[in-house]
Amino acid sequence: MRASYPEVEGQVSHNGLNLGYEVFGAGDPTVLLMPSWTIIHSRFWKLQVPYLARHFRVVTFDGPGNGHSDRSLDPHHYSASSYAEYALAVLDACGVESAIAVGLSRGAQYTLHLASMAPDRVLGVVMVGAALSLGITAPGRESAFERFHQSYPENPRGWEKYNLAYWHDHYEDFTRFFFDQCFSEQHSTKPIEDTVGWALETNPAVLEAESANWTSTKSTREMLTRLACPLLLIHGTDDRIISDEVSKEVARITGGTLLSMEGSGHLPLARDPVRFNLALRDFIARVAA
Amino acid sequence: MRAVLPDREGVVDRSGVPIHYEVYGDGEPTLILIPPTPITHSRIWKALIPYLARQYRVVTLDGRGNGRSGRPVDMEAHSRAVVQEDILAVIEASDTGQAVLVAHCHANWWAVELASSHPELVRALVAIEPGVPHLGKPQPHWVETGPHWDEILEDPSGWELNNRHAMVTRHREWIEFFFGEQLVEPHSTKQYEDAVGWALESTGEVLAAGEEGFELDWPQREVVERMCRELAVPTLTIHGDLDICQHVERGRAFAEITNGELVVIEGAGHLTLAREPVKVNHAIKEFVDRIEGIPMREHVWSRGLKRRKRALYVSSPIGLGHARRDVAIAKELMKLEPDLEIEWLAQDPVTRVLAEEGQTIHPASDWLASESAHIASEASGHELHCFQALRRMDEILVANFMIFQEVLEEGLYDIVLGDEAWDIDHFWHENPELKRGSHVWMTDFVGFLPMPSGGDHEEFLTADYNAEMIEHIARYPRIRDRSVFVGSPDDIVPEVFGPGLPKIRDWTEEHFDFSGYITGFEPPTLDQAAAWRAELGYGDDEKVCIVTVGGSGVGRDLLEKVISAYPMAKRAVPELRMVVVAGPRIDPAGLPSHEGLEYHGYIQRLYRHLAVSDLAIVQGGLTTTMELVAAKRPFLYFPLRNHFEQNYHVRHRLDRYRAGKYMDYAETDPDAIAAEIAAHAGVAGDYLDVERDGAARAAAMIADLV
Numbered sequence: 002m003r004a005s006y007p008e009v010e011g012q013v014s015h016n017g018l019n020l021g022y023e024v025f026g027a028g029d030p031t032v033l034l035m036p037s038w039t040i041i042h043s044r045f046w047k048l049q050v051p052y053l054a055r056h057f058r059v060v061t062f063d064g065p066g067n068g069h070s071d072r073s074l075d076p077h078h079y080s081a082s083s084y085a086e087y088a089l090a091v092l093d094a095c096g097v098e099s100a101i102a103v104g105l106s107r108g109a110q111y112t113l114h115l116a117s118m119a120p121d122r123v124l125g126v127v128m129v130g131a132a133l134s135l136g137i138t139a140p141g142r143e144s145a146f147e148r149f150h151q152s153y154p155e156n157p158r159g160w161e162k163y164n165l166a167y168w169h170d171h172y173e174d175f176t177r178f179f180f181d182q183c184f185s186e187q188h189s190t191k192p193i194e195d196t197v198g199w200a201l202e203t204n205p206a207v208l209e210a211e212s213a214n215w216t217s218t219k220s221t222r223e224m225l226t227r228l229a230c231p232l233l234l235i236h237g238t239d240d241r242i243i244s245d246e247v248s249k250e251v252a253r254i255t256g257g258t259l260l261s262m263e264g265s266g267h268l269p270l271a272r273d274p275v276r277f278n279l280a281l282r283d284f285i286a287r288v289a290a
Numbered sequence: 291m292r293a294v295l296p297d298r299e300g301v302v303d304r305s306g307v308p309i310h311y312e313v314y315g316d317g318e319p320t321l322i323l324i325p326p327t328p329i330t331h332s333r334i335w336k337a338l339i340p341y342l343a344r345q346y347r348v349v350t351l352d353g354r355g356n357g358r359s360g361r362p363v364d365m366e367a368h369s370r371a372v373v374q375e376d377i378l379a380v381i382e383a384s385d386t387g388q389a390v391l392v393a394h395c396h397a398n399w400w401a402v403e404l405a406s407s408h409p410e411l412v413r414a415l416v417a418i419e420p421g422v423p424h425l426g427k428p429q430p431h432w433v434e435t436g437p438h439w440d441e442i443l444e445d446p447s448g449w450e451l452n453n454r455h456a457m458v459t460r461h462r463e464w465i466e467f468f469f470g471e472q473l474v475e476p477h478s479t480k481q482y483e484d485a486v487g488w489a490l491e492s493t494g495e496v497l498a499a500g501e502e503g504f505e506l507d508w509p510q511r512e513v514v515e516r517m518c519r520e521l522a523v524p525t526l527t528i529h530g531d532l533d534i535c536q537h538v539e540r541g542r543a544f545a546e547i548t549n550g551e552l553v554v555i556e557g558a559g560h561l562t563l564a565r566e567p568v569k570v571n572h573a574i575k576e577f578v579d580r581i582e583g584i585p586m587r588e589h590v591w592s593r594g595l596k597r598r599k600r601a602l603y604v605s606s607p608i609g610l611g612h613a614r615r616d617v618a619i620a621k622e623l624m625k626l627e628p629d630l631e632i633e634w635l636a637q638d639p640v641t642r643v644l645a646e647e648g649q650t651i652h653p654a655s656d657w658l659a660s661e662s663a664h665i666a667s668e669a670s671g672h673e674l675h676c677f678q679a680l681r682r683m684d685e686i687l688v689a690n691f692m693i694f695q696e697v698l699e700e701g702l703y704d705i706v707l708g709d710e711a712w713d714i715d716h717f718w719h720e721n722p723e724l725k726r727g728s729h730v731w732m733t734d735f736v737g738f739l740p741m742p743s744g745g746d747h748e749e750f751l752t753a754d755y756n757a758e759m760i761e762h763i764a765r766y767p768r769i770r771d772r773s774v775f776v777g778s779p780d781d782i783v784p785e786v787f788g789p790g791l792p793k794i795r796d797w798t799e800e801h802f803d804f805s806g807y808i809t810g811f812e813p814p815t816l817d818q819a820a821a822w823r824a825e826l827g828y829g830d831d832e833k834v835c836i837v838t839v840g841g842s843g844v845g846r847d848l849l850e851k852v853i854s855a856y857p858m859a860k861r862a863v864p865e866l867r868m869v870v871v872a873g874p875r876i877d878p879a880g881l882p883s884h885e886g887l888e889y890h891g892y893i894q895r896l897y898r899h900l901a902v903s904d905l906a907i908v909q910g911g912l913t914t915t916m917e918l919v920a921a922k923r924p925f926l927y928f929p930l931r932n933h934f935e936q937n938y939h940v941r942h943r944l945d946r947y948r949a950g951k952y953m954d955y956a957e958t959d960p961d962a963i964a965a966e967i968a969a970h971a972g973v974a975g976d977y978l979d980v981e982r983d984g985a986a987r988a989a990a991m992i993a994d995l996v
Contacts (some may be wrong), residue, residue, distance in 0.1 A: 186593065187595070231583075237320060238590075260589060260590075261589070261590040261591070262590075262591050262592075262593065263590050263591065263592035263593060263596055264592055264593035264595070264596030265593055271592075273593060276591050280591075286580070287580060287583065289582060290580040290583070
């Protein structure tokens with residue numbers, strides 16, 4: 002059973018693509034919880050939604066490829082600017098003029114594009130474990146990216162599994178590896194089961210289509226420099242997916258506030274929900290005032 | 291002593307009426323604290339200023355009619371327009387641009403009118419128990435007595451004293467009645483004394499003129515409501531729900547009509563700013579930070595299982611004694627919990643000992659208002675009324691508690707160790723939702739005892755303080771996770787807490803664990819004593835008499851009296867060598883000198899000198915006397931006059947150890963001192979042994995909670 006159920010469930014159609022969204026609560030302002038890498042879907046906000054919805058209106062949606070959205074194999078559907086358009090379409094469908102946008106990991110990139118595309122509709126931005134291309138890679142991952150399209154070794158270990166062919170051959174094993182990395186905290190069995198389960202609702206072909214899109218360092222920096230709304234960064238110091246140096250750099254560029262979660266991994270929202278929720282609410286309340 | 295002094299003060303002349311103002315801090319924005327004069331003045335904000343001025347800039351003024359401002363007696367000189375011009379003049383003179391107005395009671399109506407006429411100067415309004423006309427419900431006693439304002443009543447009493455003639459002829463009676471009614475909270479003796487005292491700095495004539503001036507050109511309800519509704523600034527209203535000056539419904543109505551925020555403090559009366567300062571401070575700060583958009587500071591939060599164990603040790607700075615025993619406890623605790631990190635929130639002179647011992651001092655220690663300077667300022671001659679001194683330390687305790695709470699909320703501490711940290715214990719019981727971590731309360735005495743000089747009133751006051759403490763602990767047993775009595779049950783005085791209250795010993799045995807006494811040092815063996823004597827340059831043929839008054843700065847008179855006994859004593863005991871240790875706060879250069887007499891300022895490890903002396907002459911402080919007991923040295927002790935702890939608690943304990951010669955300072959002249967020196971020098975004491983494992987026992991009690 003879910004802790005809270007949406008007041009509105011709907012779908013928006015954008016460029017022929019159907020995307021599922023949900024609306025919880027009725028407070029003010031609206032908080033838009035953005036999709037992340039489509040290996041997971043909007044349920045990853047499950048520990049935030051009930052709390053936030055008691056204070057604010059909360060809108061979640063699934064990006065293409067997972068959850069209640071079409072499993073598109075068209076790479077164009079997965080560009081960051083497309084995600085920004087989806088977000089605007091969802092806000093329109095919900096009759097929401099402006100919102101505070103929260104993005105996890107790759108979702109930070111989508112959120113930045115949204116704030117850049119429609120600054121008047123974004124009151125504030127929260128980035129969690131921000132996966133922004135600023136030329137900073139977590140240790141151990143660089144070579145994996147280079148070999149992504151090559152064949153994988155016979156007994157791949159660690160990040161060698163981050164490989165397109167391996168995804169197709171051993172998708173579930175890859176997801177287990179990946180979420181093990183995401184949850185660097187001890188005693189994380191339940192969130193690992195959850196995330197692997199969501200990953201199995203999509204498939205490697207979708208992830209392949211998505212992998213064709215990434216944003217350059219230059220445009221990311223430009224967008225960050227222009228970002229005018231309040232910004233909160235939350236980053237675990239034990240994040241093995243995206244180094245917390247990224248969020249430190251973003252804080253330097255933007256003057257945004259950084260909450261470092263010492264000992265947390267890539268998804269503090271799942272592993273340390275209480276502190277995370279309180280930080281989110283505090284920020285939203287400040288922005289709303 | 292005040293907790294904080296203004297950075298700047300000044301006077302504006304308003305057609306011959308001086309208006310005094312003060313400026314504290316240099317943060318942003320500026321908060322102007324407006325008291326409801328002339329019944330009080332700017333000191334009513336004393337529990338708020340130190341906290342608010344650390345982050346913002348704070349301007350206070352004594353409105354006309356009280357404090358250091360002029361006292362006109364004609365009502366026109368107290369009209370609202372005139373008072374608002376006073377405030378504008380202070381805004382200008384203090385170089386304040388836009389400000390947050392913080393007002394109490396009827397000062398809020400000045401603030402609203404000012405915000406309405408000068409919106410460019412007002413950033414926001416904090417309305418504490420606001421007295422804005424017409425809104426909500428009036429209190430019936432004002433409605434009933436208002437029409438009789440000008441009548442000459444026969445023997446008026448109670449609310450009937452709200453009358454021009456009564457106010458003039460029975461000013462004190464009215465003031466005492468009024469504040470007696472307002473302070474509905476039990477245990478409000480200090481707030482009552484303060485409020486009455488400030489009111490009596492003005493006169494009945496001025497107060498009556500103030501009341502009349504306020505009502506000149508009285509506005510219609512529609513005008514008030516329109517002005518409030520059109521107020522273009524954020525408002526925060528704070529109101530005690532038992533306020534019988536301004537009905538809480540008035541505060542509610544003001545919050546509603548201004549579309550502002552409301553904090554109702556349940557169980558509180560008209561003076562929340564004095565009686566609930568912690569809550570009021572926090573409410574103001576949250577509001578101001580929110581409207582100013584002051585961003586959350588960058589910070590780090592650590593996952594629960596990632597954290598190192600951390601303790602915050604708060605050691606009372608009143609006297610040096612706590613420091614040494616607390617270091618001893620900390621060292622024993624580290625043996626049991628080697629991974630524990632201990633940080634100290636402490637102030638001079640404790641920090642001297644901590645620095646010598648290589649302990650970690652939290653940087654916020656620098657912000658603390660000085661408790662030891664306050665105690666020194668309360669002493670005069672050989673006298674310290676330490677109960678009243680503690681009561682008068684109220685604003686310092688609030689100021690330091692606010693700092694402690696900030697440190698605690700940033701620091702993720704597992705445990706707070708408070709050695710007579712009165713502020714923490716008191717305000718956590720008063721604001722129990724603020725408690726973080728485990729809390730160990732340590733003390734070497736329980737129970738305030740009245741001194742005979744204070745008469746019935748002091749008996750009432752000490753009983754009231756004791757009763758509040760007993761109620762605190764009965765209602766919130768979770769605030770003290772462990773209470774450690776530094777001593778044994780036999781050290782507890784055979785007294786009661788007050789009329790109708792328990793016996794101190796029974797109650798303490800029920801609520802405390804007993805560590806035994808903690809000296810913080812090992813007394814020397816015979817061989818060691820000989821070696822120390824040689825090392826310190828004391829010969830075998832000398833009779834060394836150490837005269838010391840500890841580190842408090844209190845005790846110059848005792849030093850002088852003993853010094854004047856020296857020539858006579860030296861004649862009686864030719865081998866006498868008198869060494870006077872003035873302590874860090876008394877300049878030995880200013881003391882009278884005699885040939886052969888030695889002077890020292892601060893001496894490190896003074897206990898080594900005491901431990902090998904042939905006689906010591908000291909005050910009645912527990913630490914020094916117990917060091918002498920532990921080393922079995924003969925000593926004369928002179929408790930400070932009116933110091934209940936030295937005269938009752940310490941003396942009782944020394945008697946139990948069969949130690950020391952009690953001396954009455956006032957009754958003893960230099961001849962008598964010389965005779966006692968001759969009688970006791972070199973005569974070893976037949977004392978009970980002092981515990982050596984006290985620190986280890988206390989540490990074991992604490993370690994359970996870490």
